[in-house]
Amino acid sequence: MTRRSLAGSILGHAVLAALSFAYVLPFAWLVTTSLQPDVERSRTPPAFVPAPAAAAEAIDRAAGFHAAYEPTLVHYSKGLTRVPVLLFVRNTLLVATLSVLGTILSSSLVAYGFSILRWRGRDAIFFTMLATMMLPGQVTMIPVFLIWRQLGLVDTFAPLVVPAFLGSPFFIFLFRQFFLTIPRDLVEAARMDGAGELRIWAGLVMPLSTPAIATVGLFAFLGAWNDFLGPLIYLADQSRYTLSLGLAMFRTQYGNEYGQMMAVATLMVIPIIVLFFFAQKTFIQGIKTSGMKV
Amino acid sequence: MNRSKEWRAGLLFISPFLVGFTLFTIYPVAASIYYSFCDFDMVRSARPVGLANYANLLKDERFLRGLWNTAVFTAFTVPATMLTALALALLLNMKLKGQAFYRTLFFLPSIVPVVASSVLWLWLLNPDYGLLNTLLRPVLEAVNAAAGTALRPPGWLVDPDYTKAALVLMSAWGVGGSLILYLAALGDVPVQLYEAAEIDGAGAWHKARHITLPMISPVLFFTLIMGLIGTLQYFSQAWIMTPNGQPGDATLFYALYLFANAFLYLRMGYASAQAWILFVVIVAATVAVFRTTRRFVHYGGEGT
Numbered sequence: 271m272t273r274r275s276l277a278g279s280i281l282g283h284a285v286l287a288a289l290s291f292a293y294v295l296p297f298a299w300l301v302t303t304s305l306q307p308d309v310e311r312s313r314t315p316p317a318f319v320p321a322p323a324a325a326a327e328a329i330d331r332a333a334g335f336h337a338a339y340e341p342t343l344v345h346y347s348k349g350l351t352r353v354p355v356l357l358f359v360r361n362t363l364l365v366a367t368l369s370v371l372g373t374i375l376s377s378s379l380v381a382y383g384f385s386i387l388r389w390r391g392r393d394a395i396f397f398t399m400l401a402t403m404m405l406p407g408q409v410t411m412i413p414v415f416l417i418w419r420q421l422g423l424v425d426t427f428a429p430l431v432v433p434a435f436l437g438s439p440f441f442i443f444l445f446r447q448f449f450l451t452i453p454r455d456l457v458e459a460a461r462m463d464g465a466g467e468l469r470i471w472a473g474l475v476m477p478l479s480t481p482a483i484a485t486v487g488l489f490a491f492l493g494a495w496n497d498f499l500g501p502l503i504y505l506a507d508q509s510r511y512t513l514s515l516g517l518a519m520f521r522t523q524y525g526n527e528y529g530q531m532m533a534v535a536t537l538m539v540i541p542i543i544v545l546f547f548f549a550q551k552t553f554i555q556g557i558k559t560s561g562m563k564v
Numbered sequence: 565m566n567r568s569k570e571w572r573a574g575l576l577f578i579s580p581f582l583v584g585f586t587l588f589t590i591y592p593v594a595a596s597i598y599y600s601f602c603d604f605d606m607v608r609s610a611r612p613v614g615l616a617n618y619a620n621l622l623k624d625e626r627f628l629r630g631l632w633n634t635a636v637f638t639a640f641t642v643p644a645t646m647l648t649a650l651a652l653a654l655l656l657n658m659k660l661k662g663q664a665f666y667r668t669l670f671f672l673p674s675i676v677p678v679v680a681s682s683v684l685w686l687w688l689l690n691p692d693y694g695l696l697n698t699l700l701r702p703v704l705e706a707v708n709a710a711a712g713t714a715l716r717p718p719g720w721l722v723d724p725d726y727t728k729a730a731l732v733l734m735s736a737w738g739v740g741g742s743l744i745l746y747l748a749a750l751g752d753v754p755v756q757l758y759e760a761a762e763i764d765g766a767g768a769w770h771k772a773r774h775i776t777l778p779m780i781s782p783v784l785f786f787t788l789i790m791g792l793i794g795t796l797q798y799f800s801q802a803w804i805m806t807p808n809g810q811p812g813d814a815t816l817f818y819a820l821y822l823f824a825n826a827f828l829y830l831r832m833g834y835a836s837a838q839a840w841i842l843f844v845v846i847v848a849a850t851v852a853v854f855r856t857t858r859r860f861v862h863y864g865g866e867g868t
Binding site: 388406532 | 578580587588593596656658666668673676693822838
């Protein structure tokens with residue numbers, strides 16, 4: 271390695287380390303706040319080092335400022351009793367699970383009709399579908415709300431879950447692109463053997479499409495877990511709130527209780543981070559193939 | 565299979581979509597157009613009023629304010645997020661050890677649920693105790709001591725002059741999606757192009773300008789269009805962090821006022837008209853960007 275490239279790589283590492291530190295700092299702040307007693311009333315700069323009470327004082331003296339704090343779960347216990355967070359988690363999981371199941375089932379069936387099957391008018395309908403993805407949600411938002419209201423299903427999970435069972439253009443598109451890579455000979459051979467189309471979908475195409483199923487499932491889950499606008503429009507009774515809505519309500523009602531707010535936010539973030547570390551490849555691949563921003 | 569049988573099978577498979585499409589797209593689009601010409605509060609049935617909603621919107625100060633806020637915010641956020649993601653991607657594209665680790669750290673913020681990141685940033689941006697001002701205060705104090713100035717950390721979300729800047733900052737934190745796309749595009753640039761340029765004596769700037777940027781321009785263009793469409797509909801963060809566009813309507817964004825009209829004031833016809841104006845704005849902005857940037861976008865195989 272030449273001296274110049276060595277200097278370059280040291281500089282590169284220094285810049286990357288500094289920037290990634292800046293990107294991680296908000297997470298540290300989130301967790302620190304949730305574990306720190308009375309952080310909103312503490313002196314600044316805020317403490318960053320979790321330590322037992324006895325050691326905290328010594329650390330403070332050594333650092334010359336208020337650097338250590340004794341971690342406590344009091345914000346979690348208070349936050350969880352103040353609003354029924356666990357109920358919100360349950361509601362969110364219910365909506366998310368149904369959304370994932372509905373999306374995988376319906377979007378793959380529809381994509382099968384748009385790719386494996388050949389019929390007159392297929393591509394015209396497909397491209398119409400793609401074109402309408404440009405339509406901003408605000409345009410259809412009001413009439414769709416009025417439909418659910420007419421059906422008496424406002425303030426139920428139906429408006430959040432039923433559309434997933436009717437296929438969503440984005441996921442149909444994703445499945446279709448994947449199905450098009452499946453060799454036609456395999457499908458033709460299955461037909462020769464007398465398999466019906468549903469049989470081929472379930473027994474051949476879907477088993478070959480696990481990467482696509484994983485991607486669609488992951489993004490459908492994230493979509494439901496993170497959704498705010500849908501619950502905001504449709505859910506009224508607090509017993510049916512999702513985590514998103516519950517946390518937003520917490521902000522409205524107890525906006526000054528930062529410790530508790532961060533505790534609830536941490537509970538909302540952790541599952542997603544865990545999911546990311548288990549499915550890192552699917553995340554990255556999904557973004558690359560679809561261009562979707564999470 | 566004969567043709568009519570094929571046709572029937574095709575329609576059968578896409579039938580969930582046909583039902584959803586009719587119920588949640590075709591009918592709502594038609595209804596929304598109709599409502600936009602009506603006075604409709606959900607209590608009484610819709611009453612046609614001609615162009616009154618559109619005419620009133622153009623005289624509605626809060627509507628115009630929202631349009632302006634959204635235009636300004638979009639003009640800053642979209643370039644800011646693209647440049648941030650591009651800078652990070654170029655750094656991550658250097659041949660250094662541990663890039664996967666850095667990549668993960670830069671990516672993580674983008675998967676934080678929007679409500680969680682909103683309340684987190686509300687706290688980060690707190691003028692008195694927030695992290696940002698805690699870090700900023702000693703720096704400004706040092707500057708003040710040295711230069712005799714009287715700089716103070718900004719109020720961010722409580723100071724109308726800084727609210728949009730605060731939200732831009734927050735957007736720049738969550739650029740992980742674009743980052744991944746840019747990294748993938750950078751990885752696809754053929755090494756031979758750089759080698760050939762080096763033989764011709766090209767420097768780093770020359771290579772970036774004439775090889776890297778043209779080669780990744782399709783992805784830049786894609787994120788520009790998606791960012792534009794998304795930011796013009798910016799809603800959740802503003803709704804949670806700055807309810808009702810406070811302070812001083814500085815964050816009264818287009819979608820915020822639309823939502824308020826529809827679901828708080830129950831002016832469904834008025835909000836529908838607003839939605840269609842938004843649609844026109846989005847189409848116009850997209851077409852304008854297509855027209856002005858297309859000649860900078862280089863697609864492989866076209867030749868340079």
